[in-house]
Amino acid sequence: PTKFDQLFKKVDELKPDFIDVVAQAVAIPAVSSDESLRPQVVKKAHFIVGQLESLGFTDIQLKPLGIQPPPVTNPNLELPPVVLSRYGSDPNKKTVLVYGHYDVQPAFKEDGWDTEPFTLVVDEEKGQLKGRGATDDTGPLTGWLHVVRAHREAGIEFPVNLITCFEGMEESGSLGLEELIAKEANDYFKDVDAVCISDNYWLGTRKPVLTYGLRGCNYYQTIVEGPKADLHSGVFGGIVAEPMIDLAKIMSTLVDSDGKIQIKGIDEMVAPVTPEEHKLYEEIDFSVDELNKASGSNTALYTKKEDILMHRWRYPSLSLHGIEGAFSAQGAKTVIPAKVMGKFSIRTVPDMDSEKLTKLVTEHCDKEFAKLNSPNRCKTELIHDGAYWVSDPHNAQFSAASKATELVYGVKPDLTREGGSIPITVTFQDQLKTSVLLLPMGRGDDGAHSINEKLDISNFINGIKLMGAYLHYYAESKEN
Amino acid sequence: PTKFDQLFKKVDELKPDFIDVVAQAVAIPAVSSDESLRPQVVKKAHFIVGQLESLGFTDIQLKPLGIQPPPVTNPNLELPPVVLSRYGSDPNKKTVLVYGHYDVQPAFKEDGWDTEPFTLVVDEEKGQLKGRGATDDTGPLTGWLHVVRAHREAGIEFPVNLITCFEGMEESGSLGLEELIAKEANDYFKDVDAVCISDNYWLGTRKPVLTYGLRGCNYYQTIVEGPKADLHSGVFGGIVAEPMIDLAKIMSTLVDSDGKIQIKGIDEMVAPVTPEEHKLYEEIDFSVDELNKASGSNTALYTKKEDILMHRWRYPSLSLHGIEGAFSAQGAKTVIPAKVMGKFSIRTVPDMDSEKLTKLVTEHCDKEFAKLNSPNRCKTELIHDGAYWVSDPHNAQFSAASKATELVYGVKPDLTREGGSIPITVTFQDQLKTSVLLLPMGRGDDGAHSINEKLDISNFINGIKLMGAYLHYYAESKEN
Ligand SMILES: [Zn+2]
Ligand SMILES: [Zn+2]
Ligand SMILES: [Zn+2]
Ligand SMILES: [Zn+2]
Incomplete structure (x- = not known):
């Protein structure tokens, strides 16, 4: 069996354990916009630290970001810390920084949830994990920890040095993060070769994607x-x-x-749109029906797939x-x-x-x-x-992620952009002078900020495998 | 000495007493929009009842208006009562209903008041009464009581039967009043010949006005x-x-x-504007400077007096x-x-x-x-x-009030309209099938809903005389 066979088998074996970690994390109502829940946000940071410690991560630091600026009710409210840690520090390996956020959007059962939002429900029939943070971004964040655990338990050498940068304020404007990245660029982050962010979604529900642009x-x-x-x-x-x-x-x-x-x-x-770029849109799996479903109306301004995608991206x-x-x-x-x-x-x-x-x-x-x-x-x-952000979708990172997608899902990923902005993407790229890859785990219908947020179990498990394979292929690539 | 000489002399003599009544009334913070102050609004109704009793008014009734409809914090909040009373019931005399409101706008010293808003300040230098309600509408409301007292103490027969309709919810939409008027039209109010409302202002600061129209x-x-x-x-x-x-x-x-x-x-x-109507505007004392002063800006759309007045009214x-x-x-x-x-x-x-x-x-x-x-x-x-409202500015009531103005102020009043609406005016006219007169006491710069609300003492005293003279002239007029 190849190392991937071994790794993927271990991931499948550990599925119940992985889901249990997500369940423990989701149970902590880490709503960053709710001042009264700030202790819970901090508690979740400590929960993650516990996980990192048990997995052998080193140099674990809870970076304080100072007092939250107004408007706040409590003028001495501390911002949630950023969790920095390392797994490996082999100078012969590439170093990959992975970003995720452990805070979540508010959620109340009364909003219309079918179940308690802060109790992870494993719906075996639908094959889904349901709960606040399942897909945004607790599930994907823990994915990086699961990848490490699977390597350890399968006895496979970890292909890169990993650095985690997990924040607790993403849903409330990532206050303080930009300054931290600038400060650590030549310090904690000085050896980073690539940044990977898993905090967005497939365009639709069927086809995996890699995201190379943001407006x-x-x-x-x-x-x-x-x-x-x-x-x-x-x-x-x-x-x-x-x-x-x-x-x-x-x-x-x-x-x-x-x-x-x-x-x-x-x-x-x-x-201007080049013929090559236009071809990218033609190949993407999407239709106006998906847009109308998402807006809950028939208010689309375009009917052709390419027009919709280009006007969104x-x-x-x-x-x-x-x-x-x-x-x-x-x-x-x-x-x-x-x-x-x-x-x-x-x-x-x-x-x-x-x-x-x-x-x-x-x-x-x-x-x-x-x-x-x-x-x-x-x-x-x-x-x-x-600022907008566009990456070369054929550079070393994207190539590695594309190859990993083919390995795990059996299809080439769609290359997508997003209409919204993730400002921290540009900050990482500019401050660390590295390529950034957006590698989504969940689907377009996960309901990230809505009621009944879910993550398909197949996306969760395949997503962990994808993270692992991407790290291996990237480690093997000639360029950075 | 004529009856007017006697009456006016008595009004002058009683000035300190009249101001004292206003001071006692202003001291009650009857803010109808503040649920927590509702007991104070009710207290002010009872204060007025005490005054009416001591002046010999009869058939005094505190008419309940039921529970205040949502939105309210307290779902059982009672509306303030309407104070009905009579002074005289001689079938050979005309009956005049006078309307006023005892509730006031909110006021806090921190808003920028020079003095405590609910402590009436008698500024002898400026010749002004300052305090919340001085001009809107506590001062004018008490004016009707002072007219009665002056007649009693001067030994002059009161020229009409007076009915009071004093509400406590005017600054909060006069909730319940329309229904009460409809209900009492053929009951308490069945003999009413004319309605007089003293709850608006002169156009400017120098010239008395009678108001015959509302948009x-x-x-x-x-x-x-x-x-x-x-x-x-x-x-x-x-x-x-x-x-x-x-x-x-x-x-x-x-x-x-x-x-x-x-x-x-x-x-x-x-x-269309008739030449006769146009002449009314030409005669009125007003300028664009007064408009700009009132808006605190140079944003007037017209410079000619007539244009401004016509576009306002x-x-x-x-x-x-x-x-x-x-x-x-x-x-x-x-x-x-x-x-x-x-x-x-x-x-x-x-x-x-x-x-x-x-x-x-x-x-x-x-x-x-x-x-x-x-x-x-x-x-x-x-x-x-x-609905808009326009009266004949030359009917019996207006003629009587015009004559009274000439007697008290020595000038013919300007005939004005207002750009805003006082919906209760139309209700009185329609339900009681009578003429309605708007007889303002205060000046255009009184600051009715602002900080440092004031009523000039000369307007207060002359206003009381004007109310008295108007009732006499109206009583003497041939038509209703
Ligand atoms: Zn997110
Ligand atoms: Zn989010
Ligand atoms: Zn008023
Ligand atoms: Zn008012």
Whole structure:
């Protein structure tokens, strides 16, 4: 039997034990957005440390990230620690950093869960693990530990030096992580050759994928203000210039109902689609029905698979999120808001330049406001930007992961991107100057942030095998 | 000396006593919007009852209005009672119902008050009474009691039968009052010949006014919905039709930044300005500076006095209030809202028909939505409507009040309207089939709902004299 036969057999044997570890981890309600549950988040960090210790990981450190910045109820609230550890430190081996997060989204049975969210249910009939964190990201995070255990118990040499970077604040903006990565880049992380993140999903439910791109996000607000304070529409309606009217006019010029951005100069910044790239979309297993199922509606703007995928992944989009300062409650309030802030964001893609984009956006809004001849004041500003990320999907890491997918699943993976951003991806790439691979374990219908979150047991077990095979193939590859 | 000389002398003499009554009333924090202060609102009702008893009012009734409907914290919260009472019941005299409210707006010293809001401060230097309720509406309400006392102590026969209708829920929507008026129309209120409301203000600070018109208000929401639940703009931005985009487009078509309503057919419903009416505006003491001072900005849409007054009082206006269901907090949230409700209202004037207006509005929104070719669903609905009100400013009541103003102030009052609505005005007129007069006591700069609310002592004393003289002249008039 090959080393893979031995390894995979051991993974299958240990399945009950692996599931038991996930069950123990899921039982800790590590909701990072709930201040009152912060001790549980910390408890889960310690649970992971216990696992790492029993597996022979070394140099285990719980890195403190300091006090959580406002808004918080408790001004002395400590951020959850980042769990750093090593498995092996052989200078002749490559070093792979694996990232995961042990915190989870909130969950209450009353939200509509069929079972207690913090009790892992093993549904043998459906072949699923159900519970908060099963797929996001407790299951995948423990996967790396299971890979180590399987190697140890099968007596197979571990192919790389492994470094773990497990955070407990991902669902709440990864506060403090960027600074930690920058600080450890030439310290704890100094020998890292590659980074692997298992915290996203297959595009659909049938075909494994490797993810090589993420859109960025530039978030803006257009502020229109006039009167000194909110006014009563009975007294002032019809005789003062209303900021909300100006803002509605401006917001209506940003994008059309068919999704076409109306700000001039943006299209010109977008990298053209090459025939080679187009071929990637043609090969992917997806349909408009899957999109409509996911949105729970028939509101898709495109019917062709390639159009949907390209507009999700490689074209910019502009969304209107809402308005701060205006009336937003139930019922009827006859207020003329004095100062309103329209929020919108643009998902960015290669080769859009963030600064140039901001210039185009503000110039557009200024021009549209000028047309209104309004005595109000108007200003548009960037609230934050996160860069897009695209990797070479044929580099050493991706090749190793592709080969591993074929070995485990018997098919070549689809090469996908994501429409959203995982800002930490770019941080790892830029700070550690390494390639980053997104290697999802779960499926597109896992319901990561919804009720009845699940992870198919086959994805869990095959995912562990995939992680192992990827590490071996990457270790064997000539390039980094 | 005439009866007016005697009466006015007595009012002057009793000034310290009258101010003392206002001080005792203001000291009770009767904030109707604050559930925890409901006992104080009730206490203030009982304080008024004590005053009425000592002045010889009869048939004093504290009318219960039942339990306050949701939303409330306490599901058994009683509405404050309406204080009904009579002074005189001579079948040979006319009967005048006077309306006032004893509840007040919230007030905290921390809001920026110079003094404790619930301690009446007599500022002799400025000649002002300062405290929450001084001008809205505790001062004017007690005015009716002071008129009675002055007559009693001067030994002058009271010219009419007086009925009081004092409510404690005006600042919170007058809950229950409409039903009470309907119920008592042929009972407690069956002999009422005229209604007088002293709960508004002079237009400016120098010239007394009588108010003969109010705009109505039709409040609408346009609901656009598509996806089953809120979506993440990273995953769905650019590939689904966003309700917010459709709504922004629709809201932008309702009214222009110069205040011009863009819904076809509304202008045609507005009664034309007659030369006689135009003359009323020309004569009124007002300027654009007063508007800019009131809005704390230079956002006036008109510079000519007549234009401002007509657009505040006798032309419709359309205000955009906000959006329910969209992101409305501080910061940046990358949500695609699944269902958004745009709120806007139209101030109505003669001869606009509410039903026809609603038809025009919904047809306009439906047509604009159809242009978008959006797969979302859109519906526009009326949330509530309150009728406009216009009286003949030369009828018996107004003539009597005008004569009284000339007697007390030495000038003819300006005839004004208000841009807002006081729905109870129309209720009184319709239910009691009588003329209604709005007879303000305070000035335009009293700060009714703001910090440092005040009532000029001269307005208070002259206001009491005005109330008395108006009752006499009205009693003497031939018509009702
Ligand atoms: Zn995650
Ligand atoms: Zn997540
Ligand atoms: Zn009032
Ligand atoms: Zn008020």
